[in-house]
Ligand SMILES: Nc1ncnc2c1ncn2[C@@H]1O[C@H](COP(=O)(O)OP(=O)(O)OP(=O)(O)O)[C@@H](O)[C@H]1O
Ligand code: FES
């Protein structure tokens with residue numbers, strides 16, 4: 001049976017990661033992504049949405065993006081909701097973001113600076 | 125009506141309450157006893173707690189102190205899940221000390237939602253709240269394992285716990301250990 005993940009392995013990861021730590025602490029140059037994690041957000045799949053965003057960022061080696069969560073903002077039928085806030089730009093809110101949309105938002109909006117208008121919250 | 129497909133999603137949702145209550149340490153205990161045929165999920169936090177009146181109302185379905193929506197869904201949904209599986213939901217809380225939520229289920233109940241992906245729930249909690257600490261203990265009959273972010277942080281020193289390689293380690297750690305203790309069950 002394969003050895004269970006151990007703390008020693010974590011030490012190895014530390015050795016690898018410590019040289020790669022992004023020392024830029026200035027949050028103003030970072031893009032912020034905020035995923036709604038209220039009850040209906042979670043029921044609608046927000047956990048998988050956020051994990052898809054993290055996975056896509058990891059695959060593309062993007063370390064200047066901060067991913068956080070927020071509580072419910074009262075728009076149940078639009079969950080999962082994802083905000084993208086680029087430095088010095090207004091917040092863009094995407095609605096009904098499943099895993100697939102989440103990955104496309106990373107590529108199109110976060111990397112290529114193209115807002116995906118069709119998925120942005122309608123004026124209500 | 126909304127519904128959680130997995131118990132691990134309820135866990136995530138109940139821990140979100142703890143985080144919103146300012147908790148810095150949240151314990152998640154899952155205890156499965158196949159002989160007694162029970163499954164217990166307990167979430168304990170050191171957040172601001174609830175006073176008596178709030179506690180009374182919380183058991184009343186649809187109470188919330190949020191201002192964005194008129195009803196609270198998290199606890200009533202969890203209670204409904206437990207009750208429909210022959211169990212119950214208990215809430216203990218003290219202002220300034222913290223809150224303990226305990227849900228029980230008849231483990232083999234046909235309506236019991238599957239545990240689902242606890243590794244995803246833990247990875248998400250850690251990634252979204254690197255400054256908070258989580259202890260996840262899971263026991264199935266004789267077997268047990270513990271994930272404690274305080275220990276992980278001690279080992280990592282200046283490397284952030286939200287580092288993708290660390291998150292992958294946490295995911296694998298939970299998956300492998302759960303598989304191990306699930307043995308013949
Ligand atoms: N761990 C906790 N510590 C302190 N207060 C809590 C805790 N859990 C719940 N509460 C209180 O109970 C209320 C109801 O919680 P519940 O999860 O049912 O709904 P909600 O969090 O308000 O909204 P929703 O979960 O539907 O997004 C909360 O608004 C909060 O005031
Ligand atoms: S979680 Fe339901 S409206 Fe936000």
Ligand SMILES: [Mg+2]
Nearest residue numbers: 039141198199
């Ligand atoms: Mg809640």
